[in-house]
Amino acid sequence: MIRPEFVLTPLEMKQADAATIAAGTPGIDLMSRAGRAVADVAERVTARGGRILVVAGPGNNGGDGFVAAWLLAERGYGVSLGLLGNRDRLTGDAAKASRHWTGDIGAAEDLPFHEADLIIDALFGTGLTRNLEGAARLAVERMNMSGQPILAVDLPSGIDGETGSVWGVAVRAARTVTFAARKPCHLLMPGRAHCGPVEVADIGISPETLAATGADLWANQPALWLGALPRPGLASHKYNRGHTLVASGGATRTGAARLAARAALRIGSGLVTVASPPEALGVNAAHLTAVMLRGCDGPEGLHTVLKDERFNALVLGPALGVHANTRAMVAVAVQARRSLVLDADALTSFEGLASELHQAFRHSPTVLTPHSGEFNRLFSGHSDILDPPSKIERVRRAAFYTGAVVVLKGADTVIASPDGRAAINENGTPYLATAGSGDTLSGVIAGLMAQGVHAFEAASAGVWIHAAAGSSFGPGLIAEDLADLLPGTLRELLK
Numbered sequence: 001m002i003r004p005e006f007v008l009t010p011l012e013m014k015q016a017d018a019a020t021i022a023a024g025t026p027g028i029d030l031m032s033r034a035g036r037a038v039a040d041v042a043e044r045v046t047a048r049g050g051r052i053l054v055v056a057g058p059g060n061n062g063g064d065g066f067v068a069a070w071l072l073a074e075r076g077y078g079v080s081l082g083l084l085g086n087r088d089r090l091t092g093d094a095a096k097a098s099r100h101w102t103g104d105i106g107a108a109e110d111l112p113f114h115e116a117d118l119i120i121d122a123l124f125g126t127g128l129t130r131n132l133e134g135a136a137r138l139a140v141e142r143m144n145m146s147g148q149p150i151l152a153v154d155l156p157s158g159i160d161g162e163t164g165s166v167w168g169v170a171v172r173a174a175r176t177v178t179f180a181a182r183k184p185c186h187l188l189m190p191g192r193a194h195c196g197p198v199e200v201a202d203i204g205i206s207p208e209t210l211a212a213t214g215a216d217l218w219a220n221q222p223a224l225w226l227g228a229l230p231r232p233g234l235a236s237h238k239y240n241r242g243h244t245l246v247a248s249g250g251a252t253r254t255g256a257a258r259l260a261a262r263a264a265l266r267i268g269s270g271l272v273t274v275a276s277p278p279e280a281l282g283v284n285a286a287h288l289t290a291v292m293l294r295g296c297d298g299p300e301g302l303h304t305v306l307k308d309e310r311f312n313a314l315v316l317g318p319a320l321g322v323h324a325n326t327r328a329m330v331a332v333a334v335q336a337r338r339s340l341v342l343d344a345d346a347l348t349s350f351e352g353l354a355s356e357l358h359q360a361f362r363h364s365p366t367v368l369t370p371h372s373g374e375f376n377r378l379f380s381g382h383s384d385i386l387d388p389p390s391k392i393e394r395v396r397r398a399a400f401y402t403g404a405v406v407v408l409k410g411a412d413t414v415i416a417s418p419d420g421r422a423a424i425n426e427n428g429t430p431y432l433a434t435a436g437s438g439d440t441l442s443g444v445i446a447g448l449m450a451q452g453v454h455a456f457e458a459a460s461a462g463v464w465i466h467a468a469a470g471s472s473f474g475p476g477l478i479a480e481d482l483a484d485l486l487p488g489t490l491r492e493l494l495k
């Protein structure tokens with residue numbers, strides 16, 4: 001069984017470093033292994049004898065750079081090293097590492113970047129806490145302007161390790177080597193776009209040590225939830241594969257619900273019904289086949305429909321309309337304690353009214369699927385939720401506040417549970433940015449919950465499967481395609 005991949009914050013990484021050192025591995029050994037891993041990648045991508053420039057900073061990231069520089073010189077490369085600041089100011093392991101380097105030391109910003117076959121960026125790693133200015137900024141700008149390939153040590157300098165944001169300016173790396181585990185910046189935008197492919201080098205920090213930091217953030221990959229995916233048994237029948245109900249908008253706003261409904265059916269919900277306002281029954285009937293249809297007039301109608309206990313998962317929101325009636329339907333659904341996915345209008349209807357959702361979902365499995373516009377509208381005025389610089393923290397706080405699993409969609413979708421677990425998704429494609437794609441996602445998640453998958457696993461699996469389906473199609477993707485791409489994606493996953 002493949003382990004789910006932990007993503008460690010810089011602080012947790014520091015704890016794991018410290019624990020490893022306390023258990024008997026000297027810090028300089030960790031640095032030597034880190035530097036060697038960098039040298040190994042550099043060697044792999046640069047022809048023997050090529051010109052390599054190492055840009056070293058004043059902390060331990062620079063220390064890794066010194067190790068890589070002397071190893072590469074030993075292996076026959078033409079290595080030049082530039083340091084930001086003064087050699088005498090280096091301390092600790094970085095000072096120790098620098099003693100191996102017997103060549104000249106130039107100024108970081110003055111290296112002949114255009115002549116490099118490879119630039120190694122060891123300026124800053126996880127220790128960066130303020131904007132790049134002066135020589136540091138110049139060094140980064142010149143590296144980027146050179147057009148030569150840059151190998152980033154741990155992370156591209158100028159990127160914040162925890163949030164993935166840019167401290168004024170940041171290296172655009174061709175590839176990145178990080179140590180022990182990826183950090184949030186390798187998955188979150190814009191950091192991810194600065195990294196290129198990221199390799200994780202083993203520097204002797206054990207998986208147990210990583211886990212002991214209490215990390216509860218993962219890369220959203222099948223290992224995180226594959227075991228929770230439903231597989232129908234020999235004796236399964238449609239009634240024990242769940243029944244998903246999707247509320248439709250009015251007569252001119254019915255497509256979104258059908259997209260969600262078809263996705264719920266494709267992901268394996270045994271039955272799916274569209275709950276339609278009376279005036280939209282005709283148009284819905286004209287477009288539905290395997291998906292069933294039922295009249296449902298507003299909150300009272302929903303209350304009546306939900307008397308049938310077999311409807312065990314609900315989608316509310318896609319094209320439902322932004323008004324008090326939508327809020328009332330959410331209240332009915334919460335009262336009925338069904339698995340619930342709230343998207344689009346069901347979220348926007350609570351603009352400025354998020355306090356009505358405080359702990360509203362703690363008693364029933366609920367997933368909220370806002371994009372960033374919906375998220376900001378929903379929590380407007382809640383600076384404790386909107387202000388943290390880390391997207392992960394914002395989503396976690398929204399989950400704590402509402403008692404729901406929250407999926408903040410985008411190129412770097414983050415899924416967080418009220419219990420603190422969180423995952424970052426990375427298998428999407430910009431072709432998913434198309435009308436109705438989010439409606440499909442809500443159907444996928446609800447369809448999984450209908451089959452008994454817990455909210456966090458349903459949300460994480462749903463996001464990944466939706467993204468994999470979209471990625472398998474690529475250019476020209478429209479939301480109508482997505483549901484029909486689910487079987488291929490599922491087939492791969494479940495084989």
Ligand SMILES: NC(=O)C1=CN([C@@H]2O[C@H](COP(=O)(O)OP(=O)(O)OC[C@H]3O[C@@H](n4cnc5c(N)ncnc54)[C@H](O)[C@@H]3O)[C@@H](O)[C@H]2O)[C@@H](O)CC1
Nearest residue numbers: 017030031034058059060061124125126127129130131154
């Ligand atoms: N034992 C460990 O902790 C290990 C750490 N490793 C490396 O150590 C790195 C972290 O090292 P550090 O914590 O020393 O941090 P960094 O090396 O990332 O940077 C901190 C240094 O940069 C300076 N600085 C910060 N912002 C600046 C700015 N805007 N302008 C100019 N100077 C600035 C700080 O004063 C400090 O000297 C990791 O990214 C990784 O590369 C690896 O060697 C593996 C082992």
Ligand SMILES: Nc1ncnc2c1ncn2[C@@H]1O[C@H](COP(=O)(O)OP(=O)(O)O)[C@@H](O)[C@H]1O
Nearest residue numbers: 409410411428429430432433435436437438439
């Ligand atoms: N650049 C991108 N890369 C990957 N996925 C994306 C990107 N942009 C949007 N998506 C995904 O596309 C979907 C769009 O959802 P949403 O904005 O709700 O669309 P709609 O309201 O039209 O249904 C989400 O799953 C989101 O994560």
Ligand SMILES: [K+]
Nearest residue numbers: 121124155157
């Ligand atoms: K770096």
